[in-house]
Amino acid sequence: MGSTLPTGERSVDEGASSASEHAIAFMTDVEGNWDYFLAYINLSEAFDLIKVDDDGTADIVLRDGWAFVFGGDVVDKGGFVGGSIRTVRSLVRLKRKYPERVTLILGNRDLNKIRLTSELDSSQLALSRLAAMPGPYWVPETKRVTPEMYLRKVAAAEHSIPESKVSESQLATANTLANRIRWMLKETMGADGEFERRQEELVWLNGGSPVSEEQTAQNFVDSVQQGGFMRDFLLLGQLAVIVRNTLFVHGGVVKNSFCDGSTDAVGYIPGRAERVAHVVEWVDELNEWCRNQVQEWTDHPQWHSPDSSAIKEARGGWAIIDYVVPGCCPSVVMSRHLNENGMPLAMDKSLMERLNRGGIRRLVLGHTPHGNCPTVIKSSGPGGMDPSVEVIMADTSYSDMQQLDNRGNAVSEVQVLPDNTLRVHGRLEDNERILYTLQPTTSQSELIGLTHTVSNRFVKAYLPEKRSFLFCNVNGFKTEYDVVDTQAAYKLFELPMPTPDDLPILKHKSKSQSSFTSSGDDGMHGCDHEIASHRAAMARDLFHEIDKNGSNNLSLNEIKEALNNNQVFWKLVSGMSGTHALLSPAELLKRMDADGDYRVSLTEFQDVCKDIWRHTRPSTTLEMEEIRVAMQPRKSAVVVMCQMFFQQIGQLGNWMLAVVRLMRQQQRA
Numbered sequence: 001m002g003s004t005l006p007t008g009e010r011s012v013d014e015g016a017s018s019a020s021e022h023a024i025a026f027m028t029d030v031e032g033n034w035d036y037f038l039a040y041i042n043l044s045e046a047f048d049l050i051k052v053d054d055d056g057t058a059d060i061v062l063r064d065g066w067a068f069v070f071g072g073d074v075v076d077k078g079g080f081v082g083g084s085i086r087t088v089r090s091l092v093r094l095k096r097k098y099p100e101r102v103t104l105i106l107g108n109r110d111l112n113k114i115r116l117t118s119e120l121d122s123s124q125l126a127l128s129r130l131a132a133m134p135g136p137y138w139v140p141e142t143k144r145v146t147p148e149m150y151l152r153k154v155a156a157a158e159h160s161i162p163e164s165k166v167s168e169s170q171l172a173t174a175n176t177l178a179n180r181i182r183w184m185l186k187e188t189m190g191a192d193g194e195f196e197r198r199q200e201e202l203v204w205l206n207g208g209s210p211v212s213e214e215q216t217a218q219n220f221v222d223s224v225q226q227g228g229f230m231r232d233f234l235l236l237g238q239l240a241v242i243v244r245n246t247l248f249v250h251g252g253v254v255k256n257s258f259c260d261g262s263t264d265a266v267g268y269i270p271g272r273a274e275r276v277a278h279v280v281e282w283v284d285e286l287n288e289w290c291r292n293q294v295q296e297w298t299d300h301p302q303w304h305s306p307d308s309s310a311i312k313e314a315r316g317g318w319a320i321i322d323y324v325v326p327g328c329c330p331s332v333v334m335s336r337h338l339n340e341n342g343m344p345l346a347m348d349k350s351l352m353e354r355l356n357r358g359g360i361r362r363l364v365l366g367h368t369p370h371g372n373c374p375t376v377i378k379s380s381g382p383g384g385m386d387p388s389v390e391v392i393m394a395d396t397s398y399s400d401m402q403q404l405d406n407r408g409n410a411v412s413e414v415q416v417l418p419d420n421t422l423r424v425h426g427r428l429e430d431n432e433r434i435l436y437t438l439q440p441t442t443s444q445s446e447l448i449g450l451t452h453t454v455s456n457r458f459v460k461a462y463l464p465e466k467r468s469f470l471f472c473n474v475n476g477f478k479t480e481y482d483v484v485d486t487q488a489a490y491k492l493f494e495l496p497m498p499t500p501d502d503l504p505i506l507k508h509k510s511k512s513q514s515s516f517t518s519s520g521d522d523g524m525h526g527c528d529h530e531i532a533s534h535r536a537a538m539a540r541d542l543f544h545e546i547d548k549n550g551s552n553n554l555s556l557n558e559i560k561e562a563l564n565n566n567q568v569f570w571k572l573v574s575g576m577s578g579t580h581a582l583l584s585p586a587e588l589l590k591r592m593d594a595d596g597d598y599r600v601s602l603t604e605f606q607d608v609c610k611d612i613w614r615h616t617r618p619s620t621t622l623e624m625e626e627i628r629v630a631m632q633p634r635k636s637a638v639v640v641m642c643q644m645f646f647q648q649i650g651q652l653g654n655w656m657l658a659v660v661r662l663m664r665q666q667q668r669a
Contacts, residue, residue, distance in 0.1 A: 022101065024243050026414040028071025028250070028366030029395040031109065032197070034083025037090070039411040043426060046415075052564050056086035056205050062098050069241060071366035071394065072107025072250035072333070074233060076189065079405040081204060082197030085219075088229045095236050106237035106290070107250040107367060108324035108333050112189055114234070114294075116224045117301035118315045120180060124306070127172050134310050136188040138325040150183040151175055178213040181220050195220075200584075207560045208586025224301075234294055238287045240332055242280060246416050247360045251367035252335035252391070254347060258328065264351050265330035270319050279358025286332070293320035336368050337377055337391050342474040344391075344451060344458055347379035352387035362390045362422065364414060369398035371472055371479050372410045372428045373461050376438065376449030390438065390449065392422065400429035424461070434470070436462040446498070447489055457482065459489070539609040542569060543602050554592075554600040560585040 025046035046066035050059040075084040135144035155174040186192040202211040223230040267275030276282035297317030308314035380388035400408030412426030421439040
């Protein structure tokens with residue numbers, strides 16, 4: 001059927017009979033941010049990352065007992081370097097590897113790429129057609145930018161003249177495929193700068209060799225052709241999935257107002273006068289409609305005629321394009337569970353009753369960025385009685401607006417366990433840990449999702465290391481946080497304090513461990529020479545590991561291979577740009593090559609390592625067993641351990657100092 005994991009009647013995929021017993025891991029709104037994608041995979045308890053192949057795809061293992069739902073919006077914004085290609089390819093690879101346990105939900109940033117085949121067709125690029133081409137019909141006319149308006153701005157900026165002075169020849173020069181794509185990304189998809197990020201990603205995938213604008217533009221075109229990575233993703237995706245009592249969609253099911261005046265999307269199928277009454281049947285039929293629309297697009301990817309671009313219905317898949325634009329019909333992609341100020345929006349009683357009748361008690365979704373970790377919205381009848389629905393919004397793409405990628409270090413995982421317990425764990429932008437569970441049978445973290453109406457703050461997360469709750473207020477684009485200790489938080493809501501056993505705690509591994517903390521080099525005084533000596537030795541060992549041909553020099557190809565397959569080297573050089581952007585292999589070679597002979601000697605490599613370590617300090621607790629494993633000869637499994645390890649500590653210097661302490665302990669023993 002394609003819409004639900006088994007509930008006794010229906011299933012996601014044929015043969016997925018055991019999937020209903022799995023724990024579900026959820027990630028959403030990666031938006032082309034490769035660093036965030038890897039951060040989630042490393043954080044997740046459902047995955048093991050084996051390696052990243054030469055084509056940029058991640059080889060990921062989905063552990064036994066787990067299924068995975070991706071919540072949509074896989075492309076567009078990227079991190080410091082674009083990551084849309086690698087992220088899409090990796091998710092497609094994962095879906096094909098585990099077809100019965102992986103579900104790909106489609107978001108607006110995914111489905112709007114259907115437009116590329118018609119709007120970038122050669123018939124639409126002629127200068128003679130430019131004046132007749134409309135801008136995006138869903139944008140108010142006073143704010144709408146047509147392709148001609150955009151190209152005039154480009155030409156005017158290029159020649160430093162007013163737009164009114166741009167000549168036909170100058171306009172013709174600006175009318176390139178690359179600039180048409182830039183117009184689409186900026187003015188119709190909310191992805192300004194994605195063209196340049198895609199170009200940088202292609203350079204990275206090309207081993208540092210230059211990639212032209214024309215080649216980058218062709219990559220966008222090819223991505224939606226037969227065999228293209230974006231087309232593959234769209235063919236494998238769907239709009240919704242039900243797992244036991246939880247409905248997963250991209251945007252949600254409510255909005256202040258859709259185009260028809262309604263405020264919810266439940267039961268609605270585009271083109272039908274009547275809504276589907278039963279939720280499970282609705283999800284099945286909605287996914288079937290989506291598949292038919294994607295098929296219609298692949299069958300008729302261009303405009304019906306070159307002159308019909310002003311008619312939205314005149315191309316294959318037009319209805320699903322219309323389903324994911326602002327001002328659309330009732331849509332599970334474009335819904336938002338927030339009020340006009342950006343605070344959580346409670347669900348009305350009649351809608352909760354309809355969902356409850358269909359067995360739905362929880363919605364998990366993305367689409368709407370809402371702070372530094374997932375937001376829980378609790379809606380229920382008087383006194384917490386039925387009807388009730390719990391909403392988890394997990395889009396954290398605006399976790400830290402001070403960072404270039406707007407995310408920073410924040411990453412969380414939403415889990416739905418086999419008994420339908422919700423579990424959320426992760427870290428905030430300052431690396432503070434979050435952890436809580438929500439289930440109806442205990443008082444565990446019962447404050448999560450409640451709103452204190454007097455102070456207009458809602459409870460966002462539990463901070464186990466501080467034994468406190470994170471409170472949040474949102475007012476438009478302004479988000480404020482407060483940390484409130486457990487006793488004060490329960491008193492604020494006039495609720496009885498739970499016993500200590502009912503509060504989440506961080507469970508440490510049972511094996512014996514030794515650690516050092518954020519005290520910097522405290523406890524290491526008097527051994528500076530020992531530290532320097534061990535660092536130099538480890539830099540030498542790393543150099544020889546990368547130097548595959550034994551030439552005592554690192555070539556461009558060896559650097560590229562190390563970036564893909566050696567997580568120690570990858571972490572070492574990821575901060576060389578000063579912005580934590582991963583440089584291309586060619587740029588890395590240039591920076592490390594002090595004498596300009598286009599190769600890196602051992603001395604040059606050690607000097608680079610020394611300079612990086614000079615600026616690193618410990619920042620968190622380390623487990624000696626992980627270091628001990630990381631120091632063994634590297635095999636694929638060890639690479640995985642190293643990557644998980646480095647994601648946790650954040651700074652390579654931490655690792656070095658921990659190794660020194662381990663060696664000293666071993667010497668004493």
